[in-house]
Amino acid sequence: MISYGPAGSDDLCNVRGLDPSVPRLVLDRERWERWSRADWSVPRLPADRFERDRMLKTIDELAELPRLAEEGHWLAGESQRVRVRVGEIDQTNWSADIKPWRKGSRGAPFVRGIHFRNDESNVWLQHPAFDSTIPSTAPERKQAKWCGPLKPADQPRLACQAIVNAQQTRRLRWIVLPARCVLGNSVNHLQIPDDILKLLTAEFGGLDEALGWLCELLNSQKLDAWARAWAANNNVNNYELELLPLPPVQLQVPSNLA
Structure with a gap:
């Protein structure tokens, strides 16, 4: 899957469709599943290339961590969740x-x-x-x-x-x-x-x-x-x-x- 954006109204054309300059991201299925816990939501990324790369690095780093309301991490009780x-x-x-x-x-x-x-x-x-x-x-x-x-x-x-x-x-x-x-x-x-x-x-x-x-x-x-x-x-x-x-x-x- 390919995700495009962000895009504004100026990036749309009735002849070419989406302007080629609009950023795009090829979503590898395994990486995407790890990010979203298989709910297949797509992150909103900045248009700037350097900020975009920094955001993707942060997402990759944090995606491996337990989530706040999950069981079994240091902030979860023995029989409860946050x-x-x-x-x-x-x-x-x-x-x-x-x-x-x-x-x-x-x-x-x-x-x-x-x-x-x-x-x-x-x-x-x-x-x-x-x-x-x-x-x-x-x-x-x-x-x-x-x-x-x-x-x-x-x-x-x-x-x-x-x-x-x-x-x-x-x-x-x-x-x-x-x-x-x-x-x-x-x-x-x-x-x-x-x-x-x-x-x-x-x-x-x-x-x-x-x-x-x-x-x-x-x-x-x-x-x-x-x-x-x-x-x-x-x-x-x-x-x-x-x-x-x-x-x-x-x-x-x-x-x-x-």
């Missing part, structure tokens, strides 16, 4: 219980996509509950306080926001969501088996430290490049996150998970 969950609050149905976060407010922070920020090297949470310098008119203060009946989570979590703007340099933003926060349904979070959380907590001296380390791992440039390559559209679903490759690490894990 699950990707949608944020617990539907912003439309619960809009009456989501209030602005004014200066001096107290309560449960409501975290949604706008509270995720990044630059070239870092990703962070920018919410007025944790940054009092955010201006009073900033959009981060709107729909930022949870006043509903659902109790916030007692422990910190790993949360991920998908960036739908194709012009952005990142596809995914991972943060450590502090305890006592409520998450909007435009954001996902990881449900990690309890036995693995205990193991990581012991390894790093605390749950926040363990999740911070894991967050840095998931925010790596290679994993984000993989996510951009396999993005089916502007929406990221749980399936896409569950198929993220999981890099190997050196941890004191049970022998059956190493």
Whole structure:
């Protein structure tokens, strides 16, 4: 099979069809199957030849690794798997219980996509509950306080926001969501088996430290490049996150998970 693209409207001709300058990729069946786990999806590759070669090298490297939601790797429990969950609050149905976060407010922070920020090297949470310098008119203060009946989570979590703007340099933003926060349904979070959380907590001296380390791992440039390559559209679903490759690490894990 031959895959063509990216191609724009200027690359189409009613006489010649597709312009010969459009990049193409011959998909070797064995390599293709290894990439896609036999679901036969095709990666989205850059037009630039050097960026394209770099992306293909990254895909080849990561394709051999276990996927986030598979069994038997160091982040999977003995009888469970890592699950990707949608944020617990539907912003439309619960809009009456989501209030602005004014200066001096107290309560449960409501975290949604706008509270995720990044630059070239870092990703962070920018919410007025944790940054009092955010201006009073900033959009981060709107729909930022949870006043509903659902109790916030007692422990910190790993949360991920998908960036739908194709012009952005990142596809995914991972943060450590502090305890006592409520998450909007435009954001996902990881449900990690309890036995693995205990193991990581012991390894790093605390749950926040363990999740911070894991967050840095998931925010790596290679994993984000993989996510951009396999993005089916502007929406990221749980399936896409569950198929993220999981890099190997050196941890004191049970022998059956190493």
